[in-house]
Amino acid sequence: AQKVTQAQTEISVVEKEDVTLDCVYETRDTTYYLFWYKQPPSGELVFLIRRNSFDEQNEISGRYSWNFQKSTSSFNFTITASQVVDSAVYFCALIIETSGSRLTFGEGTQLTVNP
Amino acid sequence: EPEVTQTPSHQVTQMGQEVILRCVPISNHLYFYWYRQILGQKVEFLVSFYNNEISEKSEIFDDQFSVERPDGSNFTLKIRSTKLEDSAMYFCASRSVGTGYHSANQPQHFGDGTRLSIL
Numbered sequence: 001a002q003k004v005t006q007a008q009t010e011i012s013v014v015e016k017e018d019v020t021l022d023c024v025y026e027t028r029d030t031t032y033y034l035f036w037y038k039q040p041p042s043g044e045l046v047f048l049i050r051r052n053s054f055d056e057q058n059e060i061s062g063r064y065s066w067n068f069q070k071s072t073s074s075f076n077f078t079i080t081a082s083q084v085v086d087s088a089v090y091f092c093a094l095i096i097e098t099s100g101s102r103l104t105f106g107e108g109t110q111l112t113v114n115p
Numbered sequence: 116e117p118e119v120t121q122t123p124s125h126q127v128t129q130m131g132q133e134v135i136l137r138c139v140p141i142s143n144h145l146y147f148y149w150y151r152q153i154l155g156q157k158v159e160f161l162v163s164f165y166n167n168e169i170s171e172k173s174e175i176f177d178d179q180f181s182v183e184r185p186d187g188s189n190f191t192l193k194i195r196s197t198k199l200e201d202s203a204m205y206f207c208a209s210r211s212v213g214t215g216y217h218s219a220n221q222p223q224h225f226g227d228g229t230r231l232s233i234l
Contacts, residue, residue, distance in 0.1 A: 031217070033217075033219065033220040035222065037225075042227075043204065043227065043228055043230075044225065044226070044227040044228065045158070045206060045208075045225035045228075046225075047222045047223070047224060047225075050220060050222055052217065052220055091157070091158060093158075095219050095220065097217070097219060099171075100163060100170060100171040100219070101146065101148075101163060101171075101210070101219040101223075102148075102160040102163060102171055102173070103148075103150070103158070103160060103223060104160070105157045105158040105159070106157060107156075107157045108157055
């Protein structure tokens with residue numbers, strides 16, 4: 001069975017600070033896919049990034065970057081120079097190849113960026 | 116940009132009544148999903164649908180739930196006899212088939228959700 005843990009329930013930062021959201025996952029499968037979704041106060045779920053277990057490099061996309069560490073089963077997400085509009089709940093999610101394509105979500109981290 | 120649309124945005128229903136939640140997935144997507152999120156909790160998988168049949172369902176998706184693709188564009192979730200604990204936000208999602216072996220990694224795109232309130 002797979003599991004995703006987001007230990008940080010809430011994070012509060014001041015605008016322009018960098019912030020890292022932690023995600024730890026559990027699976028026995030060797031092929032799996034990791035995602036981050038954003039849920040702003042309006043309630044919709046917005047896809048942000050995807051990482052395959054077999055990808056070699058971490059990436060940066062604008063103000064977003066992510067750090068995938070297979071050795072510690074972590075998939076952390078960093079927002080550089082945070083903005084008030086980044087305030088939302090962020091969910092880490094996992095799909096394992098042998099279990100269809102259901103997303104298993106973590107509990108979410110509420111990020112508040114204060115002006 | 117194409118998006119998943121869900122109607123209604125909010126549904127209030129008496130306990131024991133049937134409710135149908137509607138979704139229009141992105142037009143070239145072939146995989147469809149329903150998830151739910153009880154207030155303040157994480158998002159939970161209900162069911163996936165491909166090629167006009169259920170491909171996977173969770174333990175939450177019991178006999179009171181059903182899904183249907185009645186025509187070429189809509190995807191519906193029916194709850195036959197609603198209970199108080201069915202109150203939640205219900206999200207529809209869709210994804211493309213992708214290419215190659217690892218198609219399950221195609222991002223699922225979500226609608227804005229239907230807030231279901233059971234009285």
